[in-house]
Amino acid sequence: MYLLRCLVVSLGVFFLLYAAFSGLLAVCWRFIKKPANATVLFALRVLPMFAAGAVVLLFTMPSFLYLEPHAVEEEFGVSGLAMALCGAGIIVVGVVSMLVAWLRASRFVAACTANSRPLNTDVGVPAFEMSCAAPALLVSGVCRPRLLVSGQAAELLNSSEMEVAIQHEMAHVRRRDNLKKMVLRFCRFPFLSGLEREWLTAAEMAADDAAVTDERTALDLASALIKIARASGGMVAPELAMSLVPEKGACLSARIQRLLAWQRPVSARSPYLRKMAALAGLVAVAVVVNYSWVLGQMHEFTELLVR
Numbered sequence: 001m002y003l004l005r006c007l008v009v010s011l012g013v014f015f016l017l018y019a020a021f022s023g024l025l026a027v028c029w030r031f032i033k034k035p036a037n038a039t040v041l042f043a044l045r046v047l048p049m050f051a052a053g054a055v056v057l058l059f060t061m062p063s064f065l066y067l068e069p070h071a072v073e074e075e076f077g078v079s080g081l082a083m084a085l086c087g088a089g090i091i092v093v094g095v096v097s098m099l100v101a102w103l104r105a106s107r108f109v110a111a112c113t114a115n116s117r118p119l120n121t122d123v124g125v126p127a128f129e130m131s132c133a134a135p136a137l138l139v140s141g142v143c144r145p146r147l148l149v150s151g152q153a154a155e156l157l158n159s160s161e162m163e164v165a166i167q168h169e170m171a172h173v174r175r176r177d178n179l180k181k182m183v184l185r186f187c188r189f190p191f192l193s194g195l196e197r198e199w200l201t202a203a204e205m206a207a208d209d210a211a212v213t214d215e216r217t218a219l220d221l222a223s224a225l226i227k228i229a230r231a232s233g234g235m236v237a238p239e240l241a242m243s244l245v246p247e248k249g250a251c252l253s254a255r256i257q258r259l260l261a262w263q264r265p266v267s268a269r270s271p272y273l274r275k276m277a278a279l280a281g282l283v284a285v286a287v288v289v290n291y292s293w294v295l296g297q298m299h300e301f302t303e304l305l306v307r
Helices: 002-029 038-067 078-114 151-156 159-174 177-186 193-211 215-231 252-260 271-289 291-306
Strands: 127-130 137-140 146-150 241-243
Touching: 002 038, 002 078, 002 193, 002 291, 038 177, 038 193, 038 271, 038 291, 078 127, 078 137, 078 146, 078 177, 078 291, 127 151, 137 159, 146 151, 146 159, 151 215, 159 177, 159 193, 159 215, 177 193, 177 241, 193 215, 193 241, 193 252, 215 252, 271 291
Parallel strands: 127 146
Antiparallel strands: 137 146, 137 241
């Protein structure tokens, strides 16, 4: 019963913090300057979920285990139980959503590779040429990604265009973008779809930058994007896949314009990352210094929460 009470308290605090952090991020997102860095955007998007989880693991559960008497049997209020159920529901729905997306991607890869022939390419992942009618070039899968190229895409693109397009997809593999998509399935929140679209656009542009080395390859990639986009249709990729020309979410015209006006990128760390790291460091130091006091305040808060 004691551990059950701890679980109920932890789930209730998790739900309250997750909803509060997500709502705050949704409001702030409308007013803050939009960062273009894909890493920063992804970190912002998953921050509410992982911040709520970290607070529960580092403060809520320790405060209950150390400060809550074992002999006391308290009855939970309706609001406390409701919040605990909502917290459990968020976790269950997130896990199920991830599993569904993973199964769909696995079935998609199995169906595509069953009637395809292996490609003799040294790209680090298994590559296959599909026999579907639509032009497509994508990477699907999380643990064991596969490069899938349709026969029509191979006919549309010349050798230099195909090479830079494959390098674009390999950049997605190195950045583990399909895994990030899976994490986003777990962290779903109703009012943060715009942030997810911004991340997808930034992820595509980051893959473009990783694939392009000079003006010629930039023009080749722009040409490949235009050719695939003009002839696309008929093939729906799973959610855990990164396609050269996504169906939605990534601004194709902006990508093409960036490639046509390509300039060698300047290597610089994002100021957002430095600010976030500095803020996290300050918070960590303050918490370590005042950890006992924080546990006491958290215990008082949870006492009010479950009544």
